[in-house]
Amino acid sequence: MSLHIENLHANIGDREILRGLNLEIPKGEVHAIMGKNGSGKSTLAKVMAGHPDYEVTKGTVTLDGLALLDLEEPDERARAGLFVAFQYPMEVPGVSIANFIRAARQAALPEDAELDAVEYYQDLYVKMDALKIPRNFTSRAVNEGFSGGEKKRCEILQLAMLAPKYAVLDETDSGLDIDALKIVSDGVNALRSPDRGFLVITHYQRLLDYIVPDVVHVMVNGQIVLSGDKELALKLEAEGYDWVEKETLATA
């Protein structure tokens, strides 16, 4: 059981961003992808989620044996068990957090099943409290006027409420101060489980002090060029990415 990406190529317009990416995240593990700006990290997250601006030209993504890219619509992929916490979550004016997450939970149920509203709110409040999100956020419009930290906490709230099989966290640490980083990391760590895989995308090592990965991958030019353990992240932090690029060029 894994989230398995094989030889993935994807374009935006005429520009190829992902150039034969291979990666496998076994269920129960936390993998991290590090890489410079522009290496294609966020593209990978959006491509898997099914963002309409990107075109997959080659390759497969397999989620516990299911061909994820055969599902055209982003909602089908989400219901298959993939969750992406976005780097820049969208504002949705006039749609409250409570109604948004409720619609998402309802969508996960069989067609004729009705969500239990009381149970839903109890669950929502417990998870909001854990993430130190004030209760009055339930009636606020999704991400509208939220600070960077509030947006990220709200993404993790959605992750907790939807309990996916695999979660991709795209730059979840950006815009967070150290307190917020701890809250968000605690939230993620609480969701670590043998039944769930994580892919944590970041370009700072800092996050990985809090969410300790099993495997660290380095992404350069739309490919995974190097994989290792937590030590690799520390080395990247100390020495930058130039040596990786040189080694990659030398072996290419």
Place this chain on the structure above:
Amino acid sequence: MSTILMEKDLETGVWPEWFDQSGAIQEYESAPRPTRKDEAWRFANISALDLSQFQAAPAPSNEGRLITASSGLEKFSAKMVFANNTLIHEEAPQLPNEVLFLPLEVAAREHAALFRKYFMAQPVELGSHKFAALHKGKVTSGAFLHVPANTEVALPVEIFHWVEGAHSSVFPHTLIICGENSRVTVVDRFQSADGLKAFACGVNDLHLAPGARLTYVAVQDWSRDSLAFHLNSTIVDAQATSTALTANFGGGFLRGESLSRLVGEGSRSEMYSINPVEGTREIDQRTLQDHLAPNATSDLLYLNALDDASRTIFSGLIKVQPGAHGTDAYQKVRNLILSDEADPNSMPGLEILNDEVRCSHGATNGPISNEELFYLQARGIPRETGCRLIVNGFFNALLQKIADPALRDYLEGLLAKRLVLGGTPQK
């Protein structure tokens, strides 16, 4: 075009002698029919204005059912229910004694001076004076609310107007007079009992004395193929604030005219409208923000969501008279376009006869944001549900202007229900 006028009940006997309905009918008859050449009817589907198929409304068939169906807010101060131009129910569990909440014809008899001062006191100048005359000629009842000076009505006043029967004609009327520093909220609901095609020609006039605070919400939910006129004027005196929100859920052809006249210094008028349209429905709205006094504010925001081959027309004017320095006036219409065949027409306008003013006006058209939709879908919400949530949110953002949380929740509920039902006729 005049069959409904030739029928019975020209003189119903409910009105005092000085209330000249036959004169009004003559005025209606002699006024020219609108043509598209009139600026006030530009873009309008004039052929929809054929009244020949409509007739006088019969007596309501099942008053009990309509009274039961007239349950709105959980807590209210008073309620009137009209069906086919007849008052069928009234109650006033929480209304202060000094407030007058009366059937219109009773107010005309018992409070003639007040009535004559305020009843249709403003000339109808946005194009439908002919239909205003028809209204005056045919009106038989309505709601009259007078809140005396320094009186606060804590809970909303509710008014229901039902129409029943194929091709019935109704002439709903709501007249609200707010005394100095008074405070009241009124919810006016316009409902079809059976989803059948009907004709409505309604007037609602709001008068605010200095310092008054009025929240007026009209929820129009006629059948989806009805022909309806709703003519409004709002007069706001010094330091008074009117918040008027109209939700147009129904009507096959709806003509709305709304005039706000800011006659006192520091007065404020908020004019909001929510219009989900689909099928071949047409919503035609004309507005005027008339600034006569200094340092007054008007804020107009109209939201249209157009699906299928629906049409909207918005024509608005901000007029700043020479004495109205320090005017702050906003006018904006936003069209959310849900279909390639939808036809939004926006004509925002300004006429400023004074230098020291702040005015802005504009119109925008745009589809549902792909990024917003993607975000909702990425959480597992199917495309269609996501679109509906976004449309709901588009309107919902405006409902947040309603300060009373109970009223806001209630309106959010009505909106959500309307958007689930969509264009299908309600029962």
